[in-house]
Every structure is written in structure tokens, then in C-alpha cells.
Amino acid sequence: MVQLVGSLRKELADSLSACRVLVVGAGGIGCELLKNLVLTGFKNIEVIDLDIIDVSNLNRQFLFQKKHVGKSKAQVAKESVLQFCPTANITAYHDSIMNPEYNVEFFRNFMLVMNALDNRAARNHVNRMCLAADIPLIESGTAGYLGQVTVIKKGLTECYECQPKPTQKTFPGCTIRNTPSEPIHCIVWAKYLFNQLFGEEDADQEVSPDTADPELSWNPADTEARATASDQDGDIKRVSTKDWARSTGYDAVKLFNKLFKDDIQYLLTMDKLWKKRKAPLPLDWLEIQKLVPANIQQLTCPQEVTGTGLKDQQVLGVAGYSQLFSRSVETLRSMLADKGDGAELVWDKDDPPAMDFVTAAANLRMHIFSMNMKSRFDIKSMAGNIIPAIATTNAVIAGLIVLEALKILSGDVEQCRTIFLNKQPNPRKKLLVPCALDPPSANCYVCASKPEVTVKLNVHNTLVLALQDKILKEKFGMVAPDVQIEDGKGTILISSEEGETEANNSKFLSDFGIRHGSRLQVDDFLQDYTLLVNVIHCEDLEKDVEFEVVGDAPDKAPTPPSAQEDKNVANGNKDSAEPSTSSKAPAEQDDVLIVDSDEEEPSSSTMDVRMESGGHKRKLHDAETGEASAKRQRLDQPLAADEEDDDIIALD
Amino acid sequence: SKRTMAVTKASKDQKYDRQLRLWGDHGQEELENAHVCLINSTASGTEILKNLVLPGIGAFTIVDGHKVSGQDVGNNFFLSNNSIGRNRAQAATELLQELNTDVSGNFVEEVCVFNYEHTCLRLGSVLWNANIPFLVCRTYGLVGYMRLVVKEHTVIESHPDNALEDLRLDQPFAELKNHIQSYDLEGMGKKNHSHTPWIIIVAKYLEKWFSEHNFQFPKNYKEKEAFKQLIRQGILKSEKGTPEDEENFEEAIKNVNTALNPTKISSGVDDIFNGEQCNDITSQTPAFWVMTRAVREFVHNDGGGNLPVRGSIPDMIADSEKFITLQNIYREKAMQDASVVSKHVESLLQSVGKVCETLFCKNAAFLRVVRCRSLVEEYSVETVNKDAITSCMDSADGEMVLYLMLRSVDRFYQQHSRYPGVYNYQVEEDISKLKLCVNSLLQEYSLNVNVKDDYIHEFCRYGASEPHTVASFLGGSAAQEAIKIITRQFVPFNNTFIYNAMSQTTATFQL
DSSP states (O other), rough: OOHHHHHHHHHHHHHHHHHHEEEEOSSHHHHHHHHHHHHHTOEEEEOOOOOOOOOOGTTTTOOOOGTTTTSBHHHHHHHHHHHHOTTOEEEOSSSOTSTTTTTHHHHHTTTTEOOSSSOOHHHHHHHHHHHTTOEEEEEEEEEEEEEEEEEOOTTTOTTTTSSSSOOOOOOHHHHTTTTSHHHHHHHHHHHHHHHHHOOOGGGGEEEEEEOTTSOOOHHHHHHHHHHHHHHHHTTTTSEEEEEEEHHHHHHHHHHIIIIIIIIIHHEEEEEEGGGOOOOOOOOOHHHHTTOOOTHHHHHHHHHHOOOOSGGOOOOHHHHHHHHHHHHHHHHHHHHHOOOOOTOOOOOOOHHHHHHHHHHHHHHHHHTTTOOOOOOOOHHHHHHOOOOOOOOOHHHHHHHHHHHHHHHHHTTTTOOOEEEEOOSSTTSSSSSSEEEEEOOOOOTTTTTSSSSSEEEEEEEOOBBBHIIIIIIIIIIOOOOOOEEEOOOOSOOEEEOOTTTTTTGGGSSBBBGGGTTTEEEEEETTTTTTEEEEEEEOOOOOOOOTTOEEEETTTTTOOOOOOGGGOEEEEOOTTTTTSSSOOOOOOOOOOTTSSOOHHHOSSSOOOGOOOOOOOOOOOOSSSTTTTTTTHHHEEEEEHHOOOOTOSOOOEOOO | OOOHHHHHHHHHHHHHHHHHHHHHHHHHHHHHTEEEEEESSSSHHHHHHHHHTTTTOSSSEEEEOOOOOOOHHHHHHOGGGGGGTTTHHHHHHHHHHHTTTTTTEEEEEOOOOOHHHHHHHHHHHHHHHHTTEEEEEETTTTTEEEEOSOOEEEEEEOOTTTOOOHHHHHHHHOHHHHHHHHHOOTTSHHHHTTTHHHHHHHHHHHHHHHHHHOOOOOOOOHHHHHHHHHHHHHOOBBBSSSSSOOHHHHHHHHHHHHTSSSOOOOOHHHHHSHHHHHHHHOOTOOHHHHHHHHHIIIIIITTTTTTTOOOOOOOSOOHHHHHHEEEEEEEEHHHHHHHHHHHHHHHHOOOSSOOOOOHHHHHHGGGGEOOOOHHHHHHHHOOHHHHHHHHHHSSSTTTTHHHHHHHHHHHHHHOOOOOOOSGGGGGHHHHHHHHHHHHHHHHHHTTOOOHEEEEEEHHHHTTTTTOOHHHHHHHHHHHHHHHHHHBBOOOOOSSSEETTTTTTEEEEOOO
């Protein structure tokens, strides 16, 4: 490290080699970060990642090679780094950071934690662990050409959850099942269908016509017509889709006719739905086959990729997709059979037969509902919420992370910045936009001294299980919540100990005396986090909305004035069920012009270059009018996710 | 072998999936056909190459005569302990090559003596005359520096933000006019009415507006509001007289402002048309200029003053049939226009450029030409951009001072054959020596600016070190510029980029 002593003072260099740091994630940013850390003089590094290596990682995750595909990212990353820097002391965990083993004590082993994650759930969790352990955290993300780095320190800065993140756009069940109007509705339907047929069945992922559509007011004549139709269509209500498919031996033609003919004919009987809409057109397998040109088999056979241009980028037509449907059903059927009884397939956008199936099913449905069909390439973007990812952006961001780390280790957290990387120099010719860190938000439901939140829901039809899964785990990011009702008796509603309160799951909140104004004390032992939930009983929530957090209405948040509405933002919520609503390039945030607020002294003390400040250091936040609000918009957009995944949402 | 090729292609598509979504198949092809040369495999150098090898550059050649030192191993990921003493170009090539078997890695053992200024200026003028882009990259302590030197770089796909659609509603071409005529909004049924594309709606109400307003286009805010109101009145009413929920009409109203932008050629493209390269077409003229000229001919002779039709329309609420018909009208017109341009190309030259004209015509409105100043111009006392330097030095702690400091340490090197502060025991005396260099630089260029002593101390303390994390940043940024240049997509910076790793700020200057 001869070279570094030149620019880092000796004490800092010494503390680097002594301190222990944690890197969460060994993907695009993680690989770059590990390299930068060892070459900057960090000696004791622990890295955790639960992912395994995929071919599509190799264009940027340079610690991995083709021979490593399928192996643990953390483990291979460690081995590759050690080959280059044998003196480093690296511990690798092939595990989820949300595993209870990594408790507050574990986090206290580190001087500093650096996130290189791709999903919001894990980001929320690490944020809480670092707050609980009072360890500084550097958070980062990239999406295409854009990137962001920020520093979180308990009591000093905003935490990851201080600013509400826009929630994932979800689609009402009846839009997916009955009245799709955008390609994304058909893609979501096709992904649900995959799970219904080959994967884990989920009651929230129904694909058959929904007779409880609120648009259908009750009418005896309708019901009669539907009852007749129902007799003919393979009994959609009485057996599950999977059982039915299995009973046909996954016969592709029967499946095709059920999904694209019978179910559609059934939908047509709900004529109220089609008064204003264009009615869907059922497809018949035999009719379509008459359209199949002799050479189509070749055209769509996956092995026969020839010529220029991506096969992926062609749109095949109804006949082509019917063929693709039948072929992919056959492939998936045999994959499922090979796995043995009771096995399930997991949908993965990088798994060709699974992607073929979704492409075919989504396109057929789009055709039925008079939408323009899309190429496999576009559908993959939407279905997988793919965020483009390149080596260059990750290299830039990882470089910035280590510089922020050096400031923290020099005791200069105040000098740290939130830094945004633009696609190209902005009108003020800045590629990077550093902003001062904001103080914690007093109302934050995570880092406030006594976190409190108010939730509107209907106590008569909200199940205890829904409170646990949808509100406490999904919305408030807890891992294993305990809930006590503040009713003077301290009734335990939910216990994280197995076997204690499962019986409560299928009861409604009102069964336990919870009503308007009730207060629930929620604890997550692992996260060392207590949240007080005020319940507001509400009977007129919107259709398909189960609950609403007061003061957290992203739809009503101010949106930037210009053409922002079409634009997507990567938000890192891999775990949420709903994918993107648009195939457009993600996260083009450049048009939100940030007033660059960092025109002050070089923050020299960081690197121990003592320079006299000209005395014109200013508080960044109120330096210029409008600055705070401009920046706020930018910050409201959550951190982008490196790579894959599953994280684009529409900000509209 | 066809099958092998097909399989290779498929596996490449999979490997490069995440980047194809940024620069497309043709961008990837350009990248795979490119050969870059790296001079000196320093930490910054190998970081840049790493970021080009991973996405699949065709080939690289490293030129370096140094032997690998312990220092190199300390900050360069692609040099390891057991390569100490070996040729640095060879050692780095071997490890970089491991990153991607699709890339051809080469090296030349050749000493490039790094008297920085001298070498850059010489190399710069050779490459300038050959019109080969030259990117000078440097990590000096906590400062990153890049300088792009290219006489002319032409960009077809500049990927502008917020580009307007090319709909020609102010001057509809014949086929579009006929298609608009085929719609009868009053006479059609409810279902068709609410599935008519908004482009047709706006066009229909424009006709109405013209007849009521003396054939004047709605121009100002007030008129546009009135025009929106006119469209709003067209929304069907229910039996009770309340307006129906017609999303396509709402979409039309929302799009009025951008749709009514008059079709015209931007001043940037007009400048390109009027450039001398466009006037004097010879057998040596690059394809870009031949096609630009052909498009200009089209504008003057066939397009009635307008560029070829771009041929794409945005997604909108409509049923498939109506949408596809409308889309085809624009698409076919675009193909027609492109074939006219292609005839011009043919008559301009026997040999046609490599780029296909449809891509060119589609992007005709966004053509960009980047012309950098040469290094000689930057360094010569007569042509130095004094104004830029002086005005940027108004802020004493801006990035410009770092540029002046880099120039000063090079001056130091010329005088002392070493950089300031490389030996700890000399730091103190180097400070005053460096100060002399700063002053002589300012004097030579008659720059009336003040460089704070703090920066002189700071640069002495750097001792020409190359911290890896700064090199990582620079490697990412420089590789990104290289990809822009190679793929001819997006606009590279012009011409100097400075990164301050202390404050995490950057700036670009035209020097």
C-alpha cells in the first residue's frame, strides 16, 4: 500500500487494516466494492449474498467466470479476490442477511456496513439492523447509466426509511382476470398462470374469470347464463387450475382451448363488462392451426437462431405464439415430471422455457383483448422488471462508496454526501451531484425515538394473518413481528414463537376487540424495533385496497412538473408481487434538475489535508431557495437497484 | 457451423442481455468490432480495460514497457505478486483476458516514456491527423482527469432526452391526410369513437379549428386552451347529457401541447447541413457526411423543407386495428422517404456507407457532431482558452484549480524528472518548487488568477499516487466515454473532465 500512504494519512491507513467491514451483496456493485476495498487497504471483510451466479451476471460481475455459473456469489467472490490479494481476510456467507443469525450482536462486529443490494426488503432490514446496532451504513444502487450513494448514521442523518418510497403499483384482481387493458396486465396474468400450472399455487394469483367483479351488479339473468357456460367449460370453480391441467396430462391443446377460448367465452357472458369496452375475441386452436405456415416450426425453434437481429426482438403472430405455447407447455410438463411428485417449478426470467411460456400466453391474451403483441425481449423486460446494468456505472458507484467509507473512518461523517450519478453531464456540466445529508425525519416510523404509525383498515374483514403478512411484514418490513393489543390486558395477538398464536390467523381483528382507535404494540425482536400502530376503522377503502397508511399516499405526492409521468424508477423491491407497468428505459431522473449544493471548500479534512476554509461555508440545505424542494423530489425516488431485478415501478 | 454460430449468438445474447437493453444489437456489434489501444497498464488503465472487456469489446492491445513493481500490485487488481518483475503489458493482458474469452487481448512491450505533456502532445497530433479518438485519462491523488481529443466525432443516435414525436399534424402528408379523411367522428358508433387514436382526434379538430380561425394554427397558450376546449366538446354525451368516459379524448387533450409543435429542422441539424463537409463530397467523404448531404437534398427537393418522416408513433389508447393502420401509414411514409434519400446517396456516390439509411433517417433530427479542440490548441500560448480558465477560476475552489495544478505538476516533472512529493523527505522543499511551477505556468499564459497555497500542499502530498478507488471511478467514467465513441450512440463530453474525489464533484470544460 505504498502508494496510498501518499494520499491517506498514516492513522487512516492503519485503521483500515484493523477495522472489520460488512458488504451486503456480491453482485454488480458488490464485486467492484470488494476489489476497491482490498486495494484501498481494508483487510477484514465479510461478505454475504444468498444468490447464485447466472450467465447474465458475467457482463459486469467480473469476479465470476462462466465455469462459476450456478455457484454461490459470496463464495466465488471471496475466492477470486483472494487469488489477487492473498493477504486479505475475507469471510463469505451464502445466506440471506434477513436470517435471524445475523442479529444486532453480529452487526456490532463491524465498523461500517456497505449495502450492495437489489431489493427494498433487504435494504429496509439492514437499515434497521444498523440503526439498532448504531453502525454507520453506506447505501447504494445503480440502474443503467444512473447511480446513487448515500450515508446513514443513526441520529445524524435520514435513515433509509425516513422518506416514504412510492409503493409498488398493484393491479386489481379483476383487471388481471377479466378486463386487461394494457400489455402488463396480460404479462402479470401469464406469470400467475405459470405458477398456477407449474409452480406454487397462490390464492392471490387466480387467473380464471372473476365472477365477483364489482362492475357486475347482481342480475339473475346473468347468473343463469353464466351457470350454463360454466357447465361447459371444465368446471373452473370446483377444481384448481393445476389439478385440472394435471388431469389432462398437461395437454397443450386442451389448455389452450380452456384458457383462450372457453374462459373468454365465459367472460363474454358478463356482458356488462363489454358495454363500453371492446369485447375480447376467443381463439380456437384448430382455427389458428390453419394459419400456421409450413415453416413456422423452424422459425420459432429456439435452436435455430440465425442471421442478424435478435430473434427475441421479433413478434411472431398468433399462429407463432400458439405453437410456442404448446411447445413450452410440453417442455415445462416434462421438466416438472423429471422433478418427481409434488415438485414445483419456480418462474425465472432467465429460464428459456419459462420465459417462452409467459411470452406466448401473454401475447395470446393481448391478441384476444385487442392489444398489440410484444416481442419476447420486451416481455422479458416487463415480466422480469429488468433493470439494465453495466460494468461502468457499478465501477463509478463502488469508487464513490469507498471514498465515503474513508470519510466515515476518519471521523468525518459530517462531510459525507448523498451523491447522484447522472447519465451525462447535466446542464450545469456536472456528472455527479453531491447533496448534503438531511437530518433524521421526526416522523419516521423507523428511526424516530418512539415510532408510531396510523393505519386505516376495516376491522371486521381484516384477518390477523393479513395484518401480519401484508401490513407488518410487507409494508413495514418486519421479519418476525410480535403484536400485543394495548387493551389494558396486554392480549397477545401475534407471537413470533411457533405454535403460540397460529389459531388467531384466520380470525378477524374485531374478534379480538380491536376497533376504531385501538393501539397495537408491535415488536420485532431481531430488528430491535418497536412500532406503535394506531388503528382507524374505515369501511370505504377503495376497491382492492386492504389498508392505507395515513400520511403515506404516494399517489398524492407532488410529481415533478415535466414529462415525469411516463418514467420509471428503480426502487429495489424484488419481493413485491407486482412488476413494472412499462417497458420504457428505467429511471431517467435527469430531468429533475438538482441544484448542486456543494460548491464549497474541498472537504479536505477528510483526507487530512488541512485547508483553511474561506469562512463561506454554508448550510447546504437552506443555501438557495427551491433547493431543498428540488432535492427532496430526487431523494423521494428511492435508491436504484443494481442489476436484475424485479424492481422497476412506475412513478405516476 | 451455422448451428455453432447460432448457439454462440444465443449465449452472447444471454450474457449481454442487461446491456443490450441500453445500446441495442447494433451498438453491441460496433463494440465487438472495435479494437482499442491502452498505453500503460496503470491501475486506471486496467480499470478502463476491464470495463470494456466485460461488455465484449472486440480486441485490445496494451503498450507498456514497464516491469511490474510492488507498488503496481498494491493498487492494480490485474497485476499479482507473482508477476513482479515481468513485463507489465503482458501480465495485465493475461489477467484481463480471463474476464472474457470473446475478447482478443494483445500486448506490445514498448516503453512510452512518460514525460506527460510531451508524450501526449506528440501522440495527440499523430492521432489527430488520423482522426482516431484519443482519450487521455489520469488519476493523480484524489483527482481524476480525462481529456477527449478527436477532430470530429459524428453521432447518429444521440438518444436525446424528451425528444418530441414527429407526427406532422401541422403539415400532414398525403397518405396521412387521406387516412384522417377516412374517419367520421360524428357518424361512428360509441365503441369506435372511444377507440379512435388521439392523433386522429387532434387532426380532426385541427381541421375544424382551421376553418374557424382563418387557417391559423393555435399558437399561444390561450389558443391552445381554446383548442383543448374544442376537443373536449367532442366527447360523447350520455342520454342524461353528462360526458362519457372517453380516455382517448383525454389523451388527445393531454397531448395537444406537444402535438402542435410545428415541424421544423433544429438549428443544430441545420448547422450540420451547412457545414463544409456537407458541401464538398469526395470519394474520401465518410458515410455520415454522404448521408447527411443526401438528407439535405431530400429536405430541399422532396421533403418540402422537412426531414424524412421518422416513422414511429407513441403507444396510445386505440383498438389494435386502428392503431396498426395508423402506425403503418407513418412507417410506410418513413420507408418511402428513406428510399428517396437512398437514391440521393446513390447519385452522390457509387459506394454507399455502412450505416443503413432507415436508422439514419429515423435519427436525422438528432444528428450530432462533436468537434474537440486539439491538444496543441489547448497548450499553445496563442490559442489557449484563457476566458474559460479565468472565468472558471472565479470560484477559487472549483475544479478548474485542479486542472491548473495538474498542468503545474507536469511542469515540475519537466524540470525535475520526478513528480513533487514522491519521496516523503522531500515534501517540504517540493512545496516551494511546485509553487514556482504554478507561478511560471500562470505567467506564461498570462493568467491573472490566484491558486491557493492549500492546493500546492495538497498536490505535493499526493506524491503522484494513484489510489485504487479513484482509479475505479475514473475507469468507469472513461470506459463509458469510450463506449459512447465506439457505438456512436450518446454524445461524449467535450473536452475536459475533472473529478474531485474529496468533495465528490465533477466538472467539464472546453479547453
